[in-house]
Amino acid sequence: MNKQQLFENIKRKKSFLCVGLDIDIKKIPTHLLNEEDPIFAFNKIIVDSTADLCVAYKPNLAFYESLGIQGWSAFEKTVRYIKENYPDQFIIADAKRGDIGNTSEMYARSFFEHLDIDSVTVAPYMGEDSVKPFLVYPGKWVIVLGLTSNKGSQDFQFTADASGERLFEKVMRISQTWATDDQMMFVVGATQGKLFTDVRKIAPDHFLLVPGVGAQGGSLQDVAKYGMNKQCGLLVNSSRGIIYADKSENFGIAARAESKKIQEQMEALLQERSLI
Numbered sequence: 001m002n003k004q005q006l007f008e009n010i011k012r013k014k015s016f017l018c019v020g021l022d023i024d025i026k027k028i029p030t031h032l033l034n035e036e037d038p039i040f041a042f043n044k045i046i047v048d049s050t051a052d053l054c055v056a057y058k059p060n061l062a063f064y065e066s067l068g069i070q071g072w073s074a075f076e077k078t079v080r081y082i083k084e085n086y087p088d089q090f091i092i093a094d095a096k097r098g099d100i101g102n103t104s105e106m107y108a109r110s111f112f113e114h115l116d117i118d119s120v121t122v123a124p125y126m127g128e129d130s131v132k133p134f135l136v137y138p139g140k141w142v143i144v145l146g147l148t149s150n151k152g153s154q155d156f157q158f159t160a161d162a163s164g165e166r167l168f169e170k171v172m173r174i175s176q177t178w179a180t181d182d183q184m185m186f187v188v189g190a191t192q193g194k195l196f197t198d199v200r201k202i203a204p205d206h207f208l209l210v211p212g213v214g215a216q217g218g219s220l221q222d223v224a225k226y227g228m229n230k231q232c233g234l235l236v237n238s239s240r241g242i243i244y245a246d247k248s249e250n251f252g253i254a255a256r257a258e259s260k261k262i263q264e265q266m267e268a269l270l271q272e273r274s275l276i
């Protein structure tokens, strides 16, 4: 999927919501534990309940890998289920990979060859040769960590060099020379509010993956105010706020209601900017 297609999906669905599939086996309704694959059974209901309200899904690998082979199998089944039933969805493997080139090549193979996933999150700390192996797949995306949503983002990301350039700015300025904005996005946490203005100075046209609304308390209004561009340019993720909106057997209905609430806010924000 390219950038224009992603924007078309956003306009058609009046939504730039990404549903985070961060499934903790300890938090899913107990009746599902009798299923052969409880995590996949949970995901199927979440996806079927939300697919018309969102444009992307983001399974975070940690939640699957924590269960070993069973978790990886649930991850693969989930990706295949989305691809087969909702081919317009943009799938993000949130894996935060990145290693020497030879190793990154293997990570890229597992997400883009073994599985036909659209994008993978990558930590840029190891530099160009750790990111480039993900960029040789036409139509596939790398989502580089820019300015993260967590408290620890203060530890390194704001450190400025002699010229005043902060580390997150340097990361975003340099890494965008490795690929076009049809292949690269940046992660910017919703909790960073006004700083989206600074991000947009460096990356005016890139799509941003924005986690941190919902459970982490980031403001969708601020993200749109300071971060939206002429192609929307935002994929706003919520995981726990949607998937655990209700912990009973009604979790699918509750996840849909929560997604609908966010989608309606997004529709209003897109209208305000005359994008729909």
Ligand SMILES: O=C(O)c1cc(=O)[nH]c(=O)n1[C@@H]1O[C@H](COP(=O)(O)O)[C@@H](O)[C@H]1O
Pocket (backbone or CB within 6 Å): 020, 022, 060, 094, 121, 147, 148, 149, 150, 187, 188, 189, 211, 212, 213, 214, 215, 216, 237, 238, 239, 240, 241
């Ligand atoms: O790369 C990410 O997606 C990410 C970056 C970041 O800065 N902050 C952040 O929360 N995330 C991920 O986004 C999701 C947020 O989940 P909730 O806080 O439950 O909505 C988790 O999968 C996080 O690992």
